[in-house]
Amino acid sequence: MKLSIIITTYDSRGLLRQLLRGLLRFPPKAEFEIIVVDNNSSDGTSEMMEKEFQHIQYIRLQKNLGLAKGNNAGIKESKGEYLLILNPDIAVFEDEIDRLIHFMDQHPKAGVVAPQLLHPDKAIQLSTFIFPKWYIPILRRTPLGACPWAKKKLQQYIMKDWDHKESRMIDWILGAAMLIRKTALSQVGLQDEDFFLYFEDVDWCKRFWEKGFEVWYTPESKFVHYHKRESAESPGLKGIFSPLTKTHIRSWLTYLKKSSHKNNE
Numbered sequence: 703m704k705l706s707i708i709i710t711t712y713d714s715r716g717l718l719r720q721l722l723r724g725l726l727r728f729p730p731k732a733e734f735e736i737i738v739v740d741n742n743s744s745d746g747t748s749e750m751m752e753k754e755f756q757h758i759q760y761i762r763l764q765k766n767l768g769l770a771k772g773n774n775a776g777i778k779e780s781k782g783e784y785l786l787i788l789n790p791d792i793a794v795f796e797d798e799i800d801r802l803i804h805f806m807d808q809h810p811k812a813g814v815v816a817p818q819l820l821h822p823d824k825a826i827q828l829s830t831f832i833f834p835k836w837y838i839p840i841l842r843r844t845p846l847g848a849c850p851w852a853k854k855k856l857q858q859y860i861m862k863d864w865d866h867k868e869s870r871m872i873d874w875i876l877g878a879a880m881l882i883r884k885t886a887l888s889q890v891g892l893q894d895e896d897f898f899l900y901f902e903d904v905d906w907c908k909r910f911w912e913k914g915f916e917v918w919y920t921p922e923s924k925f926v927h928y929h930k931r932e933s934a935e936s937p938g939l940k941g942i943f944s945p946l947t948k949t950h951i952r953s954w955l956t957y958l959k960k961s962s963h964k965n966n967e
Contacts, residue, residue, distance in 0.1 A: 704733050704783050707737065708787050710776065711790045712740070712741040712743055713743045713747070717791045721791075722738075732800070738776075742762065763775065769893075769899050773787055777887070780884070784884060785884055786879075786880075787879070789878040791878070802922075820927065821927070828862065830866065876903060879927070890906070893905075900949060
């Protein structure tokens with residue numbers, strides 16, 4: 703089998719329905735399977751899957767184990783040569799998955815390839831990044847980010863000086879949509895389950911690079927991403943103490959600890 707499409711969802715029934723309908727309307731030409739991993743949603747996702755998508759493989763976990771564990775559960779059941787990891791807030795259109803597969807076929811050293819992500823209004827979404835310095839999450843989640851020095855550092859971090867209109871190798875890409883070469887996983891490993899949410903994509907891309915695999919971004923394939931930075935929705939101190947921001951900080955500290963340990967080896 704050429705492709706396994708893996709979607710980890712949590713209380714995103716409407717977005718998941720839209721994504722699955724799009725995949726079935728515009729299926730890739732290669733042989734493929736779809737695996738949905740549900741982190742114990744309470745919004746009727748399981749009933750929807752049973753009623754509308756009973757032919758799609760559906761794994762319902764007994765509790766919310768986080769994004770990395772959900773993705774890994776799907777990967778362990780996959781049969782494809784390539785793995786397309788998608789968030790439920792992605793929308794796909796005709797031939798776009800095939801273009802992404804073709805790009806991977808043409809770049810044998812690539813371990814990860816990501817499409818260009820678009821906002822619903824078709825504006826380009828910034829989804830490529832350089833590896834973060836220790837202070838980047840602080841600047842992104844606090845009023846310090848408004849300082850001129852901080853603004854410059856954040857623009858560098860999100861690669862804002864680049865128009866994102868050509869393919870290039872990058873440090874890491876947003877995990878909302880990424881195509882993975884499965885044979886590389888024997889060396890790189892699954893996503894690190896110490897990350898409940900956030901930074902699992904940063905860590906994974908870093909590990910692909912460390913094992914000699916390239917990480918690519920290509921606008922030859924375009925997906926729409928209904929993205930909102932939920933952990934940054936509340937301004938000021940209220941945002942700092944929101945549950946998602948706390949989760950983001952815990953993942954950041956896990957990433958720093960892991961990076962520090964590797965540097966000391």
